[in-house]
Amino acid sequence: MRNFFIFCSLILFYSCSDSKATAELIVINGNIYTVDEEFGKAQAFAVSNGKFLAVGTNEEITNQYKSDQTIDAKNQTIVPGLIDAHCHFFNYGFVLQELDLVGTKSYKEIVQKIVDFQKEKNRPFILGRGWDQNDWEIKDFPTKDTLDLLFPDTPIALGRIDGHALLVNQKVLDLAGINEKTKVEGGEIIKQNGKITGVLVDNAEELVNKIIPRSTKENAINALLDAQKVCFSLGLTTVDDAGLSKFAINLIDSLQQAQKLKMRVYAMVSVSDENLDHFINNGIIKTDRLNVRSFKVYSDGALGSRGAAMRAPYSDRENHFGALVTGVEKTKEIAQRIANSDYQMNTHAIGDSANTFLLKTYQKVLKGKVDRRWRIEHAQIVSPEDFEFYKEIIPSVQPTHATSDMYWAEDRVGSDRIKGAYAYKNLLNEYGKIALGTDFPVEQVNPMLTFYAAVSRKDLQGFPEYGFNPENALSREETLKGMTIWAAYSNFEENEKGSIENGKLADFVILDQDIMTEDIHKIPETKVLSTFVNGERVYDIMK
Template sequence: MIVNKVCKYTISLVCVWLLTCTLSYASEWLIYNVQGYTLTAQNQLKTFSALHISDDKVKAIYQTSNQWLQLPSTITKVNGQGYVILPGLTDAHGHVLGLGYKQQNIDLTASRSKHAALQKIKQFAIDHPKQQWLIGRGWNQMHWQPQTYPQAHDLDLVISDRPIWLRRVDGHAAWANSKAMKIAGINANTPDPEGGQILRNEKGKPTGIFIDRAMDLVRTHIPETQANEKQQLLKKTLLQLAKLGITSVHDAGVSGETLALYQQLAQQHQLPIRVYAMLSASADDYQQWLPKGPIFSTDNMFTWRSIKLMFDGALGSRGAALYNDYADAPGQQGLLQYSLDQAIKKVQSAFQQGLQINTHAIGDRGNGTALKLYQRLAKTNIKQLKHKQPGRHRIEHAQIVDPNDMDLFNKLHLIASVQPTHATSDRDMAEQRLGPKRLDGAYAWQRLKQHGIVLTGGSDFPVEPANPFYGLHAAITRQERALKPRASWLPSQRLSREEALALFTQNAAYAAFQEKILGTLEPGKYADFIIIDRDLFSIPDNSIWQTQVMATFVAGKRVWPKQDPFQLKASTSKQSN
């Protein structure tokens, strides 16, 4: 049975290679005999059986063969063999370099115990004897028994002569060994920085766990990766995203150096997919870059017109700022990384320059404080909010929103940038952190929509897997990816398949001011689309996440699969006419 499935998938790949191997070379071509889906401006589903492409844009979509049979014979026509076509998918919140680093460093995502994590760290150290710092990510104490934070001495037992630095799965806490703390000068007298916390034992000695802005105390001592290595890592990671069906990514919080690397790649036409970058407000070169924005490449492959401000932390590390105590940690309400006045000072120049202001906010107090920030900014430029197309400022995550704050969220024309897989992976932890009585505004997608708030979707990779079909599945089902999934979590907040597709297509385009050129397969828009192996609108719910991408096209050109192993460019063109 397994062999048959493998053979069937291999044959499918061969067929797609056959039908796509010529398409990157034709200036005008048509793919017919497809099951095509796109959305209308009202998020209604529209089907088509043929897609007509001229240069890098969609020229037309056809619902019946009678509409395209009379096209000139000079136009390359390719039989789509019944495959499904969707608009290219956008991940509206990911971390490209973070994903690249995770894949080349210690990945602890699958570690289901502290012992398993330590064994993986030990093996990595053995395999990389010359690596100065041992860097990794992905541990989650909520998957361990007991569910307690690890400590520096745990790592010291594994290796003590090299510094170790391991970020938690959410990126809002890190675990260091004694060597790393010694290099950074961390001791019992080191004060907690504003917006951060050093966890300490009963004697006041640092345990090796650093929360949010306290991570900077150690992180600044880690040697920087060379710029040319970063650029190669960006290209490699973007191509991996293309393989998953992602044709555009919103890189949520980058340095000025990374912006420059993206610019160079765009100028050299080496970006495989589109990048919409947010400059991190905590970057060392933040202020120097503000006068340079916004920046657009002529082919719309790269855009920078937004900044990102971190307001609070994450639920898993109890850094998310809450109005009331954590249900499982009385006396703790999380951390705000900026006071309201500090935040306004930080983003005022970017706002006045017309840049989009995107704030990371997870807890209800974090979101409430972000709303106050936008209120204060709106008073300085009220015309912007009355404009037909307002600033489209975004709250990234919007995980726990007080229901009483949702009307203001709408009145300020804010976009909720959500990550559906967070709901399915966080469900048990979120209930522990909040308690059942405080879940009304938790991952509340339908409730936000009912308040007129536009939602866009991403994954927050590398916190979650980058596969967008995992996100679509989570949005539609609110269930984990398992053979026997538990019942939907807070099922009233599920999205329809059309609503879920909109998160990753036209809503994402709107959130990046790109709805006139991206997001749907309409005449005049870029021909960014994917070919997949199943019908997203007829398959069972539990099959959605298993969708395989057969080919990815950006601006009418195939970016994946990259190679043509069959050398059939000419013969395919002749057979397809």
């Protein structure tokens, strides 16, 4: 009789085991934030064919599914794959190959870095980026004099942190044909006492870009793969690249098809007549990792270089209003053309004048059209009366801009206009969603810094004590949504990613601490343990 019961038990065990569905991957014992409609929690999930098959408790998942690959998360926090809603992924890869000037505290330090860099690299054309005169004791723009003295025959071009100003030496000016008589619309050639200082703002940079040596295809491939490696290590599984050429998009697509580039890319095409013709005529491009359905347009410059277009003069520069990079009529023409297509328009607008103009232009050309999800990138300085226009327009913002700029932003715009600056909560309250990014390499890539800045409104030293304009801080839930499901929505991708739900792409990240409950000042220390795309582990901290 005893043997009979053992026999029956074995039959029951194997029949139950065989009745379980097979999954490619099972994750159990997780502290999982699903970011679904209810912002629910779960313990486990199963993955098959690159998608979440089921999400639930340990018991629910293990009773229904079996797998040759099971991960015990040991109660570590798991969130959906993070999305950077505005960055320069491709460009960042090139930056990794250039002279890094981020964090320099003086022009003297920059010069020393150039000397050291050139001793090691011996480049025929020195390229670098990342300087910010607002971080220096003397906050004036630098001049080219020292560069001319040390490097009279080697061209040097050094981009400001925001990409909206360029410091060049005389060799570059000569190569580009720039002199005191050169005129530029939508930009400025900075002068002192009638002489060119070497600083070029906004459209003036294009005169130099034309003479910078082109990168090889091999350089471009390495740039993409280098950028991917960094992004995966920080938990990013989708990047919205804000301004790509046709060449870059085709290269990204080919690398993705070859399974070399596994990062998902939402491509904003750099607007030009040629690109408008090509992409509108060919329609939206959508693969499992690439989505090409938007155009990136520049309305104005940046606040740090006083190129943002303001309705009243800058508070720290008399009779200076900044400038529109793209003219009024040209912007209207572009907007109307995109409105007549299936494409989205995503426009860089920082100054209050640029925001006013864009919001009204959007409203006019989109009249009668539904679910177009047009975006304004940065939405940095907004007039009080203009916030209501954001009921129909997605704000795409970068929280670390607020904490990087807070030391000097009020000097630029004054005590009244600063109230409508970096006003993320106000923007969220109007539209109901907000897309969050970094604008890297303008800011650091790390999305944990985005999370910290959005919630605390402080720098890494905990300044200011109560946060910068703290009434515009976001909650932790709002911030995580802005980095996942709302960012996906801004890309028309909310039905395929942005949350851990049945049928969605199995993009997820395992973290070493709970960002929803940990002391907010410890959030920047958060480490990514593993990153998964399509259920495939693409990064592991131990490897």
